[in-house]
Amino acid sequence: MSHKISHADRVLETAQSASAAAKSRVAASWHRSAVKHGLNPDERRAPDRIEQSSLHHRRLALEKLLSVAAPRLDALFSLVGQSGCAVFLTDVDGVILDQRLSAADGPAFEEWGLGTGANWSEEREGTNGIGTCLAEQRHVIIHQDEHFYTRNIGMSCIDAPIYGADGQIVGALDLSSARADQTEAFNRLIAAQVTQTARAIEAANFRAAYTSARIVVAESDDVEAATLLAINDNDLVIGATREARRVFGMSRTGALVARPAADILGREDGPTGFEKAEKAAVIRALARAGNNVSEAARQLGIGRATLYRRMKRLGLDGN
Structure with a gap:
């Protein structure tokens, strides 16, 4: 007559097997639970x-x-x-x-x-x-x-x-x-x-953590991840989500040392995803303001002179 092994016996037997823990994440967790934490499945x-x-x-x-x-x-x-x-x-x-x-x-x-x-x-x-x-x-x-x-x-x-x-x-x-x-x-x-x-x-x-910053959505090969950058009025990256940190090679955790967005994202190969997003944001603000630069600057939360500089950099100054 066959004897059906109990759940607890199966867990403990698997937890003691080094090969099982190496092959299965569940088995590795059972091993931690029994060996590291000293728990009894029953x-x-x-x-x-x-x-x-x-x-x-x-x-x-x-x-x-x-x-x-x-x-x-x-x-x-x-x-x-x-x-x-x-x-x-x-x-x-x-x-x-x-x-x-x-x-x-x-x-x-x-x-x-x-x-x-x-x-x-x-x-x-x-x-x-x-x-x-x-x-x-x-x-x-x-x-x-x-x-x-x-x-x-x-x-x-x-x-x-x-x-x-x-x-x-x-x-x-x-x-x-x-x-x-x-x-x-x-x-x-x-x-x-x-x-x-x-x-x-x-x-x-x-x-919510960067309410005063401009939030830019960056591209990532992980479509499920939140790939966001927080950029202040001086175009410095002051915050990044975990995925953005990975994509742009930043420190994995902790506060970031503020760095120019252009240094992080680069512009050597033409407009980047960041520049496209920034240009689109400026164009939208100008459209809402009826091309009134002062009003567009107010909407973006920056100074008029700053907006003129950005427009020139982004090729929106008409020159």
């Missing part, structure tokens, strides 16, 4: 939950991010809420700061321990969508028995990381379902929307 304790005062401080620290994320969480939930899915936003430690879920599904997610204040870091919960997304800083799908804990194998989690204006990871966007009939095909279908929403939150947060 443990039945509920997820840790921080106190309300601590949750309040964490929310205050990311107040701007939460504000710009809110309508985008609403939009994502409007697409998946009727399918028994819930949407969660966490900080970089895996603590859930905001959520969208239906009243009917609330008790089920509460039983799973998915709610504001819950800590779903990989260190505490082993392999799971939120924790593994943050640990590996990439979008992940953790489907049912890919979870580390036996008590979590009924859920599916789809996650994407969110990066701050300084290029550092600040949290994760999670879509979870506790439906037993959730399929891997459905997960893959929804994953694209989760990633797109995360990038939209990232872009909105970046714009």
Whole structure:
């Protein structure tokens, strides 16, 4: 008579295999969970939950991010809420700061321990969508028995990381379902929307961080990424999203040393994407102002003399 191996036994057996961890990202996460964090897949304790005062401080620290994320969480939930899915936003430690879920599904997610204040870091919960997304800083799908804990194998989690204006990871966007009939095909279908929403939150947060700067959208081979540059009135690049930093070879994280936009983007081979965007912005401003340079300069938030210099550089001075 054959003996069916339990989930916990399969996890521990795989976690101890060096070859399995090298070949599979899920196995590598199981290895971290069991060996590095010392977790037991059969443990039945509920997820840790921080106190309300601590949750309040964490929310205050990311107040701007939460504000710009809110309508985008609403939009994502409007697409998946009727399918028994819930949407969660966490900080970089895996603590859930905001959520969208239906009243009917609330008790089920509460039983799973998915709610504001819950800590779903990989260190505490082993392999799971939120924790593994943050640990590996990439979008992940953790489907049912890919979870580390036996008590979590009924859920599916789809996650994407969110990066701050300084290029550092600040949290994760999670879509979870506790439906037993959730399929891997459905997960893959929804994953694209989760990633797109995360990038939209990232872009909105970046714009909110540089409200006084001109935001330029640059080209990237990653069509899903937010590739944005913040440029001040002196044509200095003072901010860049994580993808823009990668594209233009800037420091990966932290504050940028202000540099002329032309030095970063170059003009040797004719108009760049930046120059085209700048020229288009000036042309639009002039059109709105009926070719009144003073009014166009006011719309752009720069001085009249500065606009004349830019028009000359961009070949818009009529000479």
